[in-house]
Amino acid sequence: MAPSPVRRLDPVLVDRIAAGEVIERPAAAVKELVENAIDAGAGAIEVVIEAGGRRLIRVTDDGRGMTPQDLELAVERHATSKLPDGDLFAIGTLGFRGEALPSIGAVARLSIVTRTADAAQAAAILVDGGAKGPVRPAAGARGTRVEIADLFGATPARLKFLKSDRAEALAVADIVRRLALAHPAIRFTLAGDTISTIDLPAEGSDEAAALRRAARIVGADFVDDALPIDVMREGVRVHGFAGLPTAHRGSASHVHWMVNGRPVRDKLLSGAVRGAYADVLPADRHPILVMSVDCDPREVDVNVHPAKSEVRFRDPGLVRGLVVSALRAAIAAAGHRATAQGGRDALQTLAGRQPQSFVQRTFVGWQAPVDTGGTAASGDAHGSPLPGFAEAQTPFRSQDEQISSAFLPAADARAHADDAPALDAPLGAARAQIHANYIVAQTRDGLVIVDQHAAHERIVYERLKAERAARGIARQILLIPEVVDLDPADADRLLAAAGLLEAAGLVVEGFGPGAVAVREVPAALAGGDIKGLLRDALDALLDERDAPVEARLDRVLSSIACHGSIRSGRRLKPEEMNALLRQMEITPSAGQCNHGRPTYVELKLSDIEKLFGRR
């Protein structure tokens, strides 16, 4: 084939190529328009989309509007009102490139109606596929209404990359929510044909307002779980709300950062969060967090990414250090507060102080299997002060007996003559549970320690997979369907994935805005906490939103298996412990949990003897 001659590109084509960098999907267009409205000082911003934004995006604001002359310029490339001194290092607005409107005009039908406060009438303009029409007088309220119709109508290749209307609409909702988080003083509404309406009232501009807005977006529970943070160093202020470590979630999608009013997904900041929570969160879990960094615009470069979603701090070490230390301090203070309140207060008011005896100190934390009827026992599982019995003078009994009478229930897992068969099994006979999470079992030639949660999780996961491979996951239909309230966008997300969830054994249907009714659950997990199950499934869907169906399904199965499994901290009866050991023995790859950690460790008698120098 003969090489084509080098040509200058047609300017319209140049615009379309450039536009592709800024506007790659409807959500990106919505982001640009809403940012413009925020920059224009709007008090209320209304977004309407149709067909996921493909057919129509309309953003209406009550901001300062544009004069006819400004309007004419605004749709020109590199025309902006926002860099008055041309100082790219002092960007105080969300927009600064003067690129958004022309880019949109190049790939869609763009129409703008705008009016300033002192203008007698509004001005309108239409840009269609890069061709700019004249500015005409029009009727319109103060503020600006921007409509984008037929997005990518002129670039079918780009159209092909779009997902379903529903998926695109969810991405729009995501952007709107993230911007709304950063601007609690502005009222936001979003309506669309495939999603639930979002309506966020103006909250105000103090920290309490920010928390109210955050609660509407990340969930009402956040109000109780949020630790307020506000620190400042060398002109950099870090403030907002960090979730308690105990309220962790399965996905990082609830970690929200804003830098100077701009939502960002920034590696430095998310790394700092991970670092700060590392010691208090299980691996693979993430906190809920809504925080802002405010600083002199000169301290941060926002011009590093076409969608402005990454930033570069002039002094990254300072920001990282500030974030980590502020989070750590808040978490530590909360932890202290929690322990101070749990038992100790009550203990002192009710009974005064109890001196600890030798026996108490030695055996705090050791927990024999207790016949609690198989349910999670109430109260703190670790190290709670024990009753004052140890002080009693009971001359006819050894200390050993005292301990056993206080700790060991009728159903005790100590050695019995009749457990010879269990001793021969690979994982042996259960002897005790320690720290409410580890089963200690005895084998013929050693000792096995099992992590009950990790082991059970693996068993459930393998069972779900086997069922799916055979005839589909068996489902228990609920006599009383459980209605779960969720954030509207989350509810939409779940419903959008209803087919996939059904393959995972969860049958859900819509139940009014922001709620879903669960009708059927995987039989293997029946009887568990359904809301938690749904939350984890949702997080799994979020994490894998771009993965192929099989991978998403696997991820959902693994996360619900994790949820439905015996928790750490749950006390087990001897029969339950032995049943778990026997199930592990017949489950493929039971030696590792779904996260690749071992589920049990074995110590041979010879190893133990070596430890004591007997060999």
Add this chain to the structure above:
Amino acid sequence: MAVSASPDQSNVGRSMKVTVERAALLKSLGHVHRVVERRNTIPILSNVLLRAEAGELRLKATDLDLEVTETQAADVERTGATTVPAHVLYDIVRKLADGAQVSLETIGETGQMQIRSGRSRFNLQTLPQEDFPDIAAGELPHSFSLPAQDLKKLIDKTQFAISTEETRYYLNGIYFHTIDSDGRQVLRAVATDGHRLARVETAAPQGAGGMPGVIVPRKAVAEIQKLLDGADADVTVELSPAKIRLTVGSVVLTSKLIDGTFPDYQRVIPAGNDKTLVVERDMFAQAVDRVSTISSERGRAVKLALADGKLTLSVTNPDSGSATEEIEVDYEASPLDVGFNARYLLDITGQLDGDTALFKLADPGSPTLIQDREGAPALYVLMPMRV
């Protein structure tokens, strides 16, 4: 409500001396000590309150949700009250000689209580009786009595269906209420875990009419069940919307109620199920049990294939194989395949009394009714599985 309303904490001193029969003391301790949790963050909750007054010894234990007191005749030398570790006292009394007399006496200012019997002597550390919590205070405006065994039946036949899942806490107990059923007042007990439901009724006792619907928590249910075991007299029930008190002979149990709304269970009891199946109860249960040997894990389904006088039960387990069994039944409706959790089927058939069991079915996705016979006092609803 008066602040010092508790009869147990009125003005008696800390010093007491009392002598009781070992057997009677053991029986009382047996009743009350079960309430005491093995592990307590609040030390005094590990103790039992002993109170000697007017020829009686009263024992009381609580976990703050549930309180049990028992009163027994005693030879009181010095009226007073104290508290000692419940499980230790129980273990001591258990090991004393049968038929012995036991004396309990607080000693001086040491804060200890001495237990003497024969040649044995024990000194136990005490905690002050004033600190012992009291949940029994407050008015209980509704009151009625019924035969112990009637109440026991209501509990025994519904208890298995109580949910253990804690987020739907309002299902963690038995819902008792009165209702007009076919023109007569009945007292009903209902429990459900969201998969199955048990509803058992008995003629409403005198005075039960205006009672509020109450949800009695699982732990209280289990204690009540034990108290009623073998009791043949009447039980007095007193209620407020927040508490229930039961008096069985010399034992008084007071429990907080679950503060929640029980779901409108009537809506899930199907009325139009027209496919009736009658099975020999034992034969059916044994067949279910046999075929489900193939997979003993929880949540395994047994499939019932019904066609003209014949029921085929089958279980398939991808790991271990399959099993089928065929039994003769009364069934004349159109053929139907439906799956149930084997465990649930066994639980329910285990509650039935008759030789036969009546199933009323609609389709594989709708609730099924199970009873001894039409109009029986106990009714069970079971939701199928999809397999």
